[in-house]
Amino acid sequence: MFTGIDEVDWASLRHAYGSAEDVPALLRCLASADRAEREVALDELYGSVHHQGNVYDSTLACVPFLFSLVAREEVPDRGGLVELLASIGTVGADGGSTLAGAAVHARAEVFASLAGDPDPGVRRAVPGALVRFLDQPARVLALLWQRVTVERDDRVLLALTEALGLLVRQHPADAAPAIGLLTEHSGPPYGPGLRLAALGQLALSAPERLPDDLVPTAVRLLRDRSAHRPDVPVHPETDTLVGRIRRLRPSDEEGSHLLRTLHNALGDRVGDRIALLTGQLTSPDPIDRCNAAWMSAGLFRGWRGDHAGPVALIGAQLGAEEDQLRDAAVSVLAELFELAAPAADALDALLTARPGLQVHRWERGTPTLGGVLKALARSGDPRAVPALADVLAGAVVPDDLGHAVVHLGPAAAPLAPALRRRLGRVAPDDPDAADRALPLLAALAALGDTEAAPEVLRLLRGTREPVVGQALRTLGSLGTAVRPVAPLVRDLLDSQHAIAAADALWSLEGDGTVVLPVLLRELAGARSGHRAAADALARLGPAARSALPGLHRMTGSDRVRERVSAACALWRIGGDPVPVLPVFRAAWTTSPHTRGPIARCLADMGPAGAPLWDLLKTEVASVRRHMARRGGFGSHDIPEDEGLLRVCREVLVRR
Structure with a gap:
């Protein structure tokens, strides 16, 4: 397994934390008879040679030894090693290191030899690797088809089903037989888990093959599966990344994955997704409802729609006896802001019954506002006020x-x-x-x-x-109610806080003769202050006409936010839409984060903004939130998007 490992100059190779001289010992530990030792070694390899999905020269050097390990039946837990190799190869193929990707592709024949491995963990990991790395789609299809006919392990059958769907997407010219097999597996007499998996892959790869009653069918299959849920594998507790992730996973990770795949595949079919989520949240099984609560967050964050029904159902979980279910519901509701209003009664009831939830005390770190109270307050419900008063009067104030x-x-x-x-x-x-x-x-x-x-x-x-x-x-x-403090604010006009001081002074006194020279100076000064200066000048309105030349120049900036701030100021100061509208249209299309300020400016422009009303109409009609993006989200994406929609609708109603 390790022939030649000592001939590699590991000390000259690098990983995320420097020299790779520790890697040979980690590779050897992967073959240990001690499960905890193997898991720690795998964890450390992920953290070093494949840190955050990256690849290094040491990663490439590991590939032959990892393949040697997965080819030996006596080595336990080889499924995890196949997954590591697949991850290394996928990152390499997508732009990390083409050498690493090529190294995995070059040895893909090993995956073919493992398709019928005695270890079900290996058989679960291999199908996806076959599709990704064995560049013979007809042969891969034949291997998958053959394994489907003889496989008896339900979890392996699910992996085979997902691999068939992946093959359809990667090799559409060879897809027909795979689509036929997925269609067959989506109906009786196959079990509910396999049918759900097949429906998810059809939704991703061949939506025209989905049944007309997809949502009722999926809900029925979920409940059938839950009534006969397979046992969850028991793993020893280890203080590793793998162990921590395992503890954070849903208690029915497989069921969560099946429904999440279907949700993701349905994409913009928001009505169907809301109906599916409603079915999940009304399941008699608390594990299904917990999974549904967690996956609802993705729908709420990324898509617009009438979410009142699912939100109310999530609120209903606050009365559940299961701590995990209740905590999931609280966590989701706390991120919804005003969209949490349909659950406000349930939040208030829980807070009244358990005032100890007002503050959350962490094992490490300072206390924070409890999720229940945070959700109620963020929804705008005044019933949060007495509870906040209690917290403010207490010994611990987050x-x-x-x-x-x-x-x-x-x-x-x-x-x-x-x-x-x-x-x-x-x-x-x-x-x-x-x-x-x-x-x-x-x-x-x-x-x-x-x-x-x-x-x-x-x-x-x-x-x-x-x-x-x-x-x-x-x-x-x-404002002017605290005007006596103006002299103290004026003292800061020559400090690093000049723009904020000038802006405040305008609100306090409304004297442009003092404020305007400061803002003009900052507009012409260090670039870091240009946007703030433009925003402050906009609030001066016509009193800042002498700033128009500088703002015109700023609309040619290579930074989109600077261009938008300058254009807003041009309108509010000069009232001429001609130089403003082209800037807005270009920024709206290329930089969604600018749509909020643009929409607010268009609201002020009235009929002068009519040439851009088509953008507002399109925005209101879109089911995707304007800041929805793959692989990340902001904590305030939902309220910002709801605010954008509100302004767009107000403009269109007034037109």
């Missing part, structure tokens, strides 16, 4: 409480005195001043609490960015 207050509007006004007192306890020289002060300043600004001015000024004198910037924005939001 730093993030102010962020929740922002979403409650005027209903949170009774919290202002306690928020002011809390702000008064923030020492300007506290190294954690920003974490403690920023949420409180934002909350007091949202409440328009003019009595907070003395505490805000105290921080303004003694702290650094970003506290000073937020303190100035808070004073600016309070």
